Every structure is written in structure tokens, then in C-alpha cells.
Amino acid sequence: MARRPDPDPETASQTAGPYVHIGCLPSVAGFHAVFDGDLGASPIIEGAKGDVITVEGKIFDGYGDPLLDGMIETWQADAKGLYAGQAGADPKVPGFGRRATDAETGAFSFRTIRPGAAKGQAPHIAFWIVARGINIGLLTRLYFPEDNHSDDPILSRIETAERAKTLIAAKIGDAAYRFDIRLQGDGETVFLDM
Amino acid sequence: MTGGGLLPRDRAVQPAALTPEYKTSVTRSPRSPLLTLDSTVTEETGPVFGHDIIGPLDNDLINNFTQGASLANGERVLIHGRLSDQNGRAVPGALIEIWQANAGGRYRHANDSYFAPLDPNFGGCGRTLTDDDGNYRFMTIRPGAYPWPNGPNAWRPMHVHFSLFGAAFGQRLITQMYFEGDPLIDLCPIVAAIPDQRQIDRLVAHLDMSQAQSMDHLAYRFDITLRGRNQTMFENRPEGM
Numbered sequence A: 001m002a003r004r005p006d007p008d009p010e011t012a013s014q015t016a017g018p019y020v021h022i023g024c025l026p027s028v029a030g031f032h033a034v035f036d037g038d039l040g041a042s043p044i045i046e047g048a049k050g051d052v053i054t055v056e057g058k059i060f061d062g063y064g065d066p067l068l069d070g071m072i073e074t075w076q077a078d079a080k081g082l083y084a085g086q087a088g089a090d091p092k093v094p095g096f097g098r099r100a101t102d103a104e105t106g107a108f109s110f111r112t113i114r115p116g117a118a119k120g121q122a123p124h125i126a127f128w129i130v131a132r133g134i135n136i137g138l139l140t141r142l143y144f145p146e147d148n149h150s151d152d153p154i155l156s157r158i159e160t161a162e163r164a165k166t167l168i169a170a171k172i173g174d175a176a177y178r179f180d181i182r183l184q185g186d187g188e189t190v191f192l193d194m
Numbered sequence B: 001m002t003g004g005g006l007l008p009r010d011r012a013v014q015p016a017a018l019t020p021e022y023k024t025s026v027t028r029s030p031r032s033p034l035l036t037l038d039s040t041v042t043e044e045t046g047p048v049f050g051h052d053i054i055g056p057l058d059n060d061l062i063n064n065f066t067q068g069a070s071l072a073n074g075e076r077v078l079i080h081g082r083l084s085d086q087n088g089r090a091v092p093g094a095l096i097e098i099w100q101a102n103a104g105g106r107y108r109h110a111n112d113s114y115f116a117p118l119d120p121n122f123g124g125c126g127r128t129l130t131d132d133d134g135n136y137r138f139m140t141i142r143p144g145a146y147p148w149p150n151g152p153n154a155w156r157p158m159h160v161h162f163s164l165f166g167a168a169f170g171q172r173l174i175t176q177m178y179f180e181g182d183p184l185i186d187l188c189p190i191v192a193a194i195p196d197q198r199q200i201d202r203l204v205a206h207l208d209m210s211q212a213q214s215m216d217h218l219a220y221r222f223d224i225t226l227r228g229r230n231q232t233m234f235e236n237r238p239e240g241m
């Protein structure tokens, strides 16, 4: 009988700390000489198919104060629900974005296209959040308020509507959404282990 | 044959969100349990970075801030290792980004007001892609330990921050590398957030004289393991069985 060897443990996470920008968003830290620019500056390239939208928000801590030193990464599908690297995906949708929360206001914002539905799931954008005080990156998702979520494997697993609501962005304009993330306390965002 | 699903993250080897000795975690830790589900295509795919984003000095922190005009101050070290997944497979073409304090323990960042001086020849960031065998290397200087406002006379051990991409967004990991023999490792509440001493030990890079260069630099080895994917039995059957 072939026996499956035990997998090695994953390397342990440590906080990104307050200076994550130096390594991940160097232009935010004032570095312009070392690299050609920040990675994830836009999830789309000009000419991407689909409806252009903007997303803005803040990340709040347990006191209700916005994080001024956090970093968000986003990962999303193209307008047909295909991810970069999958056959047939729109080459103008790299799909990866990175943003710092503003050092004074805590706000982040980005421009992208509205993703299509990946197989069996409602349209969504994955968010990964790191900051000082966060020992291991927090994974969550933004869903859109106008979609039907009844068959989505994640939203349908959340037991209370109140909790599920934390993953649904607010529509604040024709093609503009607001997605606030609460790390702790009232309205705490649902975080995912997937 | 490889199944697409990611192995569930073993939370027993990872720090909890709330570790009160590390004070900032108290207000930045979710209190509800994580929603645990099988990975989907969203977590099983991920961004791809090409060699076009990597410049020739990007993994040389001694030279990259001045683009080779002047050398950074400090003890010259090579940091190298192998990036693999939980099944022991090399992860080739993976983006690794690092950042660190200078030799005096000061970051080049607006929020760092420690009075150790900035080094005009040192920025503190680097990036590289792993080679076909999952190997990476950075030339840098040994970062200084530095004090931080977590409690009375709290000091961070010497460390380098590492950001890692595998092939899947669900493999995303940020961690810190420490240096063998640093007595501050055992005193650090960020390190102590990791519940298992064996996992702490894996973050401590070992002096590797086989890669040190005479009259030039020391070397440290730091191997990193990302989440793996579910495998079929076929894949693991030893040859001949």
C-alpha cells in the first residue's frame, strides 16, 4: 500500500508590521529609485472588457478607528469570471491589486472592472489584509449588492444575515461601491479560512 | 496528477489573531471564528509576475538604493534558501519581496523616528523571483535590532520581513526571518505569537559558511514552505509499487 507522506507544515506567519510599504508599496514609503514602480498598481490594463467600477473603503479596528498603516491586496476574475492564467481569460485583466490605507484618513480606493461570476459562485473580489497587529493575513471577500447570492457557497454558509451583510459592498454611485472592513466588535467582518 | 484544492491551513502552527503580549493585536484581532471552507478557484489561482519586473540590482540591498554608486553600511550577508510547498515540491518563478531596517536598526520610513541615523546608501527593500529549483538569494547587510513601544524596554530581534507569493492567492504569506544566536528572539512577543517552538525555530536562519565568501560576506540559509495542494494517491506511490 502506498502511504501518503505527511505534508510539511507551512512556514509560520508573522505580522507585516508598520513598515510593510517599504517592501510591498515602495512608492508609498517614498522609494522611487529602487524599483520601476509598485506591483498591483491596477488590477486592469486599459482595454479590459467589462464595466469599470470604483471601490473605496476603510478598515476599522476594535476601537472603531481606521487603520492608517494597513495594506490590502485584491484578487479578482475578468468580466467572464475567468482568472489570469486560466484559458480564455482577458489578457487585460491581471486581476491583482495592492493599496495602502491612507496615512491620514485610512481610506483606500481602486478602479477596476466588475468581475463576472466564477463557476458556481456569485461575482466577488477577494481581499487580503495585513498590518501591524495582524499576526496572519486576513482573507475576506467583497460581493455586490445587486447580485443574487443564494447559491454562493460562501454567503450561503454564513448563518446569520447580519453577518453575511459584512461581505456585501454598498452601492454609492452609478458604478461606485463602498466596502468597509471591521476587524473586531460591532459589525465585525466575516473572515475566511479557505 | 494534482488535485486543485489547497491543503487546509493548519492553524496549530500559525499564530492566533489575538496574542495579548503583542499589544496591537488586541484591537486588530477578529473575535469571531474564521469561516472555514474548501478552497475555490479564487484561492487556487493567483497573480503571475514575470522577469520583466525584476531589475539587475533588485535583490542586492547593498547596492540597489544608490544603483551601485555607493555601498550600504553594515555587516555584509548573503541570505538564501529554497521555497517549496508542503509536499516538498520546489515553487519556481515565485515573487519574494523583503524589507528591513539598516545596520543601526532604523527603517527608511516616515513613521520610524528612532534616533539611529539613516544610511544614505541603504533603502531596505529587495525583490526577486525563485529559480527553476525554487532557490532565491539576496545580498544585504545584517539589520540592527531596534526598540519598539510594546512595553518597557521592548526590542525586536534582528529580522528581515519576507513577503511570498506561490502560484495561488491562498498561498499568500508574510513572515519574518531571524538570525541564529540572537538572544532577543526568545524575548520577543511577536515571535512568541507562534505557539509551537519548532515553528519558531524554522524562522531562524542558520549561519551557512559553505556559501560565505572569504573577505566579503557571511551567509545565512532560510528555507520557506508554502501551503500545498491535495494530491492523488497515484502521485505519491513510490516507484515500482
Ligand SMILES: [Fe+3]
Pocket: A017, B101, B156, B159, B161
Ligand atoms: Fe521590522
